[in-house]
Amino acid sequence: MKMEEMSLSGLDNSKLEAIAQEIYTDLVEDSCLGFCFEVHRAVKCGYFFLDDTDPESMKDFEIVDQPGLDIFGQVFNQWKSKECVCPNCSRSIAASRFAPHLEKCLGMGRNSSRIANRRIANSNNMNKSESDQEDNDDINDNDWSYGSEKKAKKRKSDKNPNSPRRSKSLKHKNGELSNSDPFKYNSSSGISYEALGPEELRSLLTTQCGVISEHTKKMCTRSLRCPQHTDEQRRAVRVYFLGPSAILPEVESSLDNDSFDMTDSQSLISRLQWDGSSDLSPSDSGSSKTSENQGWGLGTNSSESRKTKKKKSHLSLVGTASSLGSNKKKKPKPPAPPTPSIYDDIN
Amino acid sequence: MNKDAQMRAAINQKLIETGERERLKELLRAKLIECGWKDQLKAHCKEVIKEKGLDHVTVDDLVAEITSKGRALVPDSVKKELLQRIRTFLAQHASL
Numbered sequence: 001m002k003m004e005e006m007s008l009s010g011l012d013n014s015k016l017e018a019i020a021q022e023i024y025t026d027l028v029e030d031s032c033l034g035f036c037f038e039v040h041r042a043v044k045c046g047y048f049f050l051d052d053t054d055p056e057s058m059k060d061f062e063i064v065d066q067p068g069l070d071i072f073g074q075v076f077n078q079w080k081s082k083e084c085v086c087p088n089c090s091r092s093i094a095a096s097r098f099a100p101h102l103e104k105c106l107g108m109g110r111n112s113s114r115i116a117n118r119r120i121a122n123s124n125n126m127n128k129s130e131s132d133q134e135d136n137d138d139i140n141d142n143d144w145s146y147g148s149e150k151k152a153k154k155r156k157s158d159k160n161p162n163s164p165r166r167s168k169s170l171k172h173k174n175g176e177l178s179n180s181d182p183f184k185y186n187s188s189s190g191i192s193y194e195a196l197g198p199e200e201l202r203s204l205l206t207t208q209c210g211v212i213s214e215h216t217k218k219m220c221t222r223s224l225r226c227p228q229h230t231d232e233q234r235r236a237v238r239v240y241f242l243g244p245s246a247i248l249p250e251v252e253s254s255l256d257n258d259s260f261d262m263t264d265s266q267s268l269i270s271r272l273q274w275d276g277s278s279d280l281s282p283s284d285s286g287s288s289k290t291s292e293n294q295g296w297g298l299g300t301n302s303s304e305s306r307k308t309k310k311k312k313s314h315l316s317l318v319g320t321a322s323s324l325g326s327n328k329k330k331k332p333k334p335p336a337p338p339t340p341s342i343y344d345d346i347n
Numbered sequence: 348m349n350k351d352a353q354m355r356a357a358i359n360q361k362l363i364e365t366g367e368r369e370r371l372k373e374l375l376r377a378k379l380i381e382c383g384w385k386d387q388l389k390a391h392c393k394e395v396i397k398e399k400g401l402d403h404v405t406v407d408d409l410v411a412e413i414t415s416k417g418r419a420l421v422p423d424s425v426k427k428e429l430l431q432r433i434r435t436f437l438a439q440h441a442s443l
Binding site for chain 1: 351354355358359362368371372375376379385388389392393396401404405406409410413414417418421426429430433434437
């Protein structure tokens with residue numbers, strides 16, 4: 001047969017279609033036959049029924065299609081609400097929090113050793129300025145209870161351990177706070193003032209900012225120069241606690257004398273309104289001046305009065321070295337009469 | 348009629364030579380597994396075999412039982428696609 005005779009174009013469509021159908025049928029029958037051979041071989045070799053299970057097991061593993069369950073029939077949030085009892089401390093803990101709790105409770109695991117090391121470092125810091133053995137023990141005991149763990153953690157998160165500020169504020173606190181009840185120092189960075197007696201309050205206010213936060217109703221425990229609060233706020237707090245004749249922190253420390261009263265400050269106010277003269281008399285206590293400055297928010301002056309001997313040299317640079325000498329008998333702290341003027345200029 | 352027979356023979360020959368037949372076969376097999384045809388047929392086989400008894404099954408029995416059912420069970424989509432491909436092939440090789 002020649003290829004030309006085999007031309008399909010001569011055929012009409014129905015025949016083409018018939019041929020196509022035939023080809024298709026052939027293919028399908030081939031597949032069926034192939035399948036039959038497979039089955040027959042499986043039967044004869046004995047593995048045809050292997051993938052069957054008994055109907056009972058089939059029912060066990062049937063796909064579950066109910067609301068609230070997955071296809072295995074398990075409830076979704078089941079383990080969230082379950083509570084386990086800790087074998088160490090016998091508290092019931094939520095299942096999802098159980099592993100971290102156990103880590104802390106048993107004192108094993110990476111985090112707990114880190115926290116323990118930190119606590120040791122902290123207690124070493126505190127021990128340096130501590131003289132009272134009893135308080136020491138109390139604080140150490142605190143470390144092992146749960147509440148103080150959280151306390152220590154929160155304190156950590158509040159203040160960066162590496163910042164230079166931290167050591168400064170710690171010194172202040174340790175000087176004062178350790179004498180007062182350490183338990184009253186709670187985990188927020190403030191003190192609840194209701195629990196403190198007047199003497200404690202006073203001593204606190206001499207070293208700390210003390211401004212009461214509106215949200216937490218607690219006193220700020222940062223230093224007297226804490227940037228979050230203005231001097232005006234600090235003054236208001238002291239007036240509130242200690243009465244209208246409240247002595248402001250710089251004056252109130254034991255180094256200061258107590259000859260200060262408000263009349264002096266009145267005169268000082270007028271004097272502080274700088275009019276270019278540089279011969280402000282230093283006999284009026286410099287620190288009382290600084291108290292006024294607080295009212296005006298010149299925060300730098302308070303630092304002047306507080307740092308006792310260092311600032312003397314600084315002040316001498318200002319040009320009133322002569323006037324400083326007369327003040328010595330009154331107070332060890334150097335007065336800062338000229339400094340407000342200097343700073344006014346700068347401002 | 349001879350021409351028809353010759354025609355068909357020639358076409359088949361062409362199919363095999365170009366390898367199109369194998370390709371079509373594979374395609375069909377894959378499609379049948381996909382659509383579940385094979386599983387259906389297997390279930391039917393099981394019933395037949397359980398009836399007949401495992402030891403007395405012969406190839407002829409199976410073939411007789413299965414091919415008719417199998418042909419009926421092929422879904423329409425598969426059938427149409429396969430026919431389409433065959434027609435395309437025929438059209439391509441019309442001049443040959």
